[in-house]
Amino acid sequence: MTITMPSVSLMPYLPEIILLVTALLVLLVDTVWGDKRWLVWLAFLGTLVSGVAVWWLAQGPTLQLQDMLTADAYALFIDMVVLIVAAISLLLAYDWLIEHNEQQGEYVALLLFATVGMMTMGAAINVVTIFVALEILSLSLYILTGFARERLTSGEAALKYFLLGAFASAFFLYGAALLYGSSGHLDLIGIGQNLGTGGLMAGAGVALLLVGFSFKVALAPFHMWTPDVYQGAPTSVSAFMSVGAKAAGFAAFLRFFQVALAGSYAQWGPALAALAVLTMTWGNLAALRQESLKRLLAYSSIAHAGYALVGLAAGNSLGSSGLLFYLLAYAFMNLGAFGVAIMLEKPGSGDVMMSSLRGTSRQHPLLAATMAVFMFSLAGVPPLAGFFGKLYVFGAAVEANMAWLAIVGVINSALSAYYYLRVTVLMYMRDEEAGEEEVAVSKPPVLVFALVVALFFVVIVGLWPSVWMQMAQQAALIFG
Amino acid sequence: MIPLSWYLIVAALLFVIGFYGALSRRNAIAILMSIELMLNAVNINFLAFWRYLTPEDMAGQVFAIIAITVAAAEAAVGLALVIAIYRSRDTVSVDEVDLLKG
Amino acid sequence: MVMRVVFVVVSLFTLVMAFMVVSHPTLFSSALYLVATFLGVAGLYVLLEADFLAVVQVMIYVGAVSILIIFAIMLSRGMMGKRTSSHNRQAKWVALASLLLAILLLYFITVLMRWPAVQAGPVPAGAIQMLGQDLVGRYVVPFEVASVLLLVALVGAIVLAREREI
Numbered sequence: 215m216t217i218t219m220p221s222v223s224l225m226p227y228l229p230e231i232i233l234l235v236t237a238l239l240v241l242l243v244d245t246v247w248g249d250k251r252w253l254v255w256l257a258f259l260g261t262l263v264s265g266v267a268v269w270w271l272a273q274g275p276t277l278q279l280q281d282m283l284t285a286d287a288y289a290l291f292i293d294m295v296v297l298i299v300a301a302i303s304l305l306l307a308y309d310w311l312i313e314h315n316e317q318q319g320e321y322v323a324l325l326l327f328a329t330v331g332m333m334t335m336g337a338a339i340n341v342v343t344i345f346v347a348l349e350i351l352s353l354s355l356y357i358l359t360g361f362a363r364e365r366l367t368s369g370e371a372a373l374k375y376f377l378l379g380a381f382a383s384a385f386f387l388y389g390a391a392l393l394y395g396s397s398g399h400l401d402l403i404g405i406g407q408n409l410g411t412g413g414l415m416a417g418a419g420v421a422l423l424l425v426g427f428s429f430k431v432a433l434a435p436f437h438m439w440t441p442d443v444y445q446g447a448p449t450s451v452s453a454f455m456s457v458g459a460k461a462a463g464f465a466a467f468l469r470f471f472q473v474a475l476a477g478s479y480a481q482w483g484p485a486l487a488a489l490a491v492l493t494m495t496w497g498n499l500a501a502l503r504q505e506s507l508k509r510l511l512a513y514s515s516i517a518h519a520g521y522a523l524v525g526l527a528a529g530n531s532l533g534s535s536g537l538l539f540y541l542l543a544y545a546f547m548n549l550g551a552f553g554v555a556i557m558l559e560k561p562g563s564g565d566v567m568m569s570s571l572r573g574t575s576r577q578h579p580l581l582a583a584t585m586a587v588f589m590f591s592l593a594g595v596p597p598l599a600g601f602f603g604k605l606y607v608f609g610a611a612v613e614a615n616m617a618w619l620a621i622v623g624v625i626n627s628a629l630s631a632y633y634y635l636r637v638t639v640l641m642y643m644r645d646e647e648a649g650e651e652e653v654a655v656s657k658p659p660v661l662v663f664a665l666v667v668a669l670f671f672v673v674i675v676g677l678w679p680s681v682w683m684q685m686a687q688q689a690a691l692i693f694g
Numbered sequence: 695m696i697p698l699s700w701y702l703i704v705a706a707l708l709f710v711i712g713f714y715g716a717l718s719r720r721n722a723i724a725i726l727m728s729i730e731l732m733l734n735a736v737n738i739n740f741l742a743f744w745r746y747l748t749p750e751d752m753a754g755q756v757f758a759i760i761a762i763t764v765a766a767a768e769a770a771v772g773l774a775l776v777i778a779i780y781r782s783r784d785t786v787s788v789d790e791v792d793l794l795k796g
Numbered sequence: 797m798v799m800r801v802v803f804v805v806v807s808l809f810t811l812v813m814a815f816m817v818v819s820h821p822t823l824f825s826s827a828l829y830l831v832a833t834f835l836g837v838a839g840l841y842v843l844l845e846a847d848f849l850a851v852v853q854v855m856i857y858v859g860a861v862s863i864l865i866i867f868a869i870m871l872s873r874g875m876m877g878k879r880t881s882s883h884n885r886q887a888k889w890v891a892l893a894s895l896l897l898a899i900l901l902l903y904f905i906t907v908l909m910r911w912p913a914v915q916a917g918p919v920p921a922g923a924i925q926m927l928g929q930d931l932v933g934r935y936v937v938p939f940e941v942a943s944v945l946l947l948v949a950l951v952g953a954i955v956l957a958r959e960r961e962i
Binding site: 222227234241279280281282283317320323324327330331334340342343346347349350353354356357360361372414418 | 904908934935936937938941942944945947948949951952954955956958
Binding site: 695696699700701702703704706707708709710711712713714715717718719720721723724726727728730731734737738741742744745749750752753755756758759760762763764765766767768769770771773774775776777778780 | 834849853868893898954
């Protein structure tokens with residue numbers, strides 16, 4: 215019997231392959247090289263080279279790998295966001311890795327593997343590929359969550375994340391099976407063409423897929439794991455997954471809804487809108503009464519998933535491009551906020567209490583100002599990046615005749631301003647009770663550099679949003 | 695010939711049994727076993743759809759193989775996690791692993 | 797007719813074993829019932845004429861995953877004989893929710909769905925060859941990407957289970 219090997223060109227997968235090779239190199243170098251600092255820089259270099267590959271692919275015609283992966287403008291935009299997230303996360307982790315960890319090589323490699331999973335999710339045009347990519351991403355994150363082995367909470371967070379994640383995967387798979395049963399196809403275009411108006415089985419399939427998806431990007435009411443996991447995980451990992459996993463999850467599902475389910479918007483649009491309202495309200499209300507900065511950021515990230523979902527629920531092209539813009543803006547401001555948390559956390563505790571923020575501004579005025587910018591951006595104060603993100607997705611809701619959704623979003627933003635401002639006020643509060651106690655802050659240069667980069671982009675994206683919005687619009691064009 | 699819906703019913707029941715176990719057991723390993731039941735249930739679905747709807751197209755079987763691969767990888771990581779926690783805590787009961795509260 | 801009887805027997809066996817997995821208080825017994833469930837599912841695959849998948853099921857689930865689980869149970873051996881309650885306090889409510897979910901799914905499958913009167917066509921001769929061709933042909937991408945997943949699992953399991961070197 216002869217086996218005909220297909221002639222496939224792996225070119226569309228080039229950015230991911232570069233990262234994979236880098237990850238393998240890191241694992242190899244780790245075994246022979248004594249100085250672990252270079253591992254992080256090697257990985258950083260890998261993300262840069264991969265970014266160049268993304269740029270190069272963007273110049274040529276759209277490439278596609280069978281009916282599995284594509285390197286269209288949309289996938290490349292997601293690649294860009296995810297690579298930025300990975301690069302900054304590596305810098306955020308640098309000092310913690312060098313000082314507190316003995317498994318730097320594995321950490322860096324797993325972070326790169328997770329990045330590959332995220333990029334693949336953005337590029338996947340087949341439910342099989344989406345599923346495998348999602349699992350690469352999830353498995354890597356479960357392991358990274360458990361990396362702070364000096365703290366018991368880290369392992370506990372990893373176990374919770376793993377059990378709920380695997381549970382969610384089962385729902386996702388069940389949904390995929392029902393979709394396969396009702397359309398006979400697994401590629402998104404094939405599903406879209408054969409689903410017709412939907413039918414009950416397809417509806418149930420989509421609902422189950424949505425449950426799995428909601429677990430992964432932390433939409434209410436499937437968000438229970440988020441605060442525990444973000445609090446227990448090493449802070450650099452919380453930063454990485456709060457933005458990276460969200461970007462990848464939303465990327466895959468925006469494509470799924472827009473390509474495979476474009477014909478049945480009337481059914482899923484209102485459902486997603488309801489989910490968005492529930493998510494942002496729940497996230498914001500819970501964030502109001504948090505005493506741990508990491509838990510606060512976790513609930514804030516749930517609320518932001520709700521805002522981003524507004525763009526998906528709007529279902530129009532402004533919604534799609536607005537969602538993409540939102541993912542980019544959110545990446546910078548949330549990475550920045552977590553970066554400040556890394557600086558403020560006491561060695562070994564892995565968390566920052568709100569009360570210990572008091573009086574930070576007197577001893578570290580620049581740090582407090584930086585945090586204030588990130589908080590304002592998260593709250594949506596103009597002219598920072600977060601403001602335009604919200605403007606675009608809420609505008610899309612109005613355009614889709616869902617003005618009520620935009621109003622709920624604005625009310626929620628006002629609600630969220632309360633706890634973001636609380637962080638800022640605490641930092642600037644004149645501290646009379648605590649006396650002259652020194653606020654312990656470590657300012658390693660690499661971490662400072664990462665924060666400066668994040669701060670720079672929060673301001674730049676806010677001042678010149680049109681440049682980035684044009685890229686997002688280009689990317690959203692593929693949905694026609 | 696057995697009707698397609700019979701397979702789907704068995705799969706649904708198996709899924710629900712796994713669902714019950716995953717939410718009601720206290721031991722992490724028991725929860726993992728329940729999740730394996732759910733994944734098995736889904737694979738029955740895939741193969742039933744393949745057999746009855748598209749026997750010439752192997753997509754359903756391929757997805758089932760991928761799902762088995764994923765389940766095996768998940769089991770490996772999950773059990774490693776359980777063992778790591780057991781070493782530091784002396785328990786793998788989810789109720790007792792509760793330092794994180796907020 | 798014979799097929800239907802065989803199907804009912806295999807299905808009942810699978811479901812009863814699965815129920816024992818989730819209800820038996822001793823972890824080790826649960827694991828043994830799990831092996832039986834996996835075998836039952838393999839039986840269903842045989843009935844579906846997915847021979848290759850049946851073999852894979854026996855090799856991976858019965859062979860590998862079960863052994864892994866039993867290893868884990870033995871390594872966390874404090875659990876084996878312990879007789880504290882095996883189910884959490886919400887078990888009753890979860891049971892109720894599961895019952896509702898089951899009724900919903902059954903209603904959905906048996907009443908709501910109009911199944912096309914499917915007469916399953918014959919499985920093409922050489923289905924296993926086709927499967928092999930597809931895995932390195934049409935589905936080569938997920939097949940390759942799955943290898944990344946296995947690598948992640950490999951690295952991760954080592955990282956997690958390694959004793960700390962301090």
